[in-house]
Amino acid sequence: MQADFESAGALVALAREAAAHAYSPYSGWRVGAAVVFTETTEPHRGVNVENGSYGLTICAERAAIFAGVAAGGRRLVHVALTCRDRNGTLVAKIAPCGACLQVIAEFGSADTVIEIDGRGSFRLADFLPRPFEADSLKD
Numbered sequence: 001m002q003a004d005f006e007s008a009g010a011l012v013a014l015a016r017e018a019a020a021h022a023y024s025p026y027s028g029w030r031v032g033a034a035v036v037f038t039e040t041t042e043p044h045r046g047v048n049v050e051n052g053s054y055g056l057t058i059c060a061e062r063a064a065i066f067a068g069v070a071a072g073g074r075r076l077v078h079v080a081l082t083c084r085d086r087n088g089t090l091v092a093k094i095a096p097c098g099a100c101l102q103v104i105a106e107f108g109s110a111d112t113v114i115e116i117d118g119r120g121s122f123r124l125a126d127f128l129p130r131p132f133e134a135d136s137l138k139d
Helices: 008-019 060-070 099-108
Strands: 031-039 044-047 078-082 113-116 120-123
Touching: 008 031, 008 060, 008 078, 008 113, 031 060, 031 120, 044 060, 060 078, 060 099, 078 099
Parallel strands: 078 113
Antiparallel strands: 031 044, 031 078, 113 120
16 A cells, blocks of 8 residues: 655655765765655655765665565655765755666656756656666566
């Protein structure tokens, strides 16, 4: 059963709350995400967790999605994303990275909503029109 949200703004507010817990000593960018799956009753949140090797850093979107999958989610319908720099200023021109977009595609669809704090509402297809899909693995 999908969680009931009054508005996309409510999901962005959860992402903002999550961002306060980000671990970002290198970039100073505190990113928070909140996601909704059709199978779960509550949204799932995630934050960016940086690592000095950079390659081991995990993005907030993937952290939130993986938390949702661990709770039984399989069909992703909504992603909310926010980012503040080290001065607390909203960074509105962000977008999910390629790895995050591919993970969104794995669990979502072209119509999965991606709400970016201060930037607006988009669909996955706006960022990733031709994702790599399971059908790509067939002969």
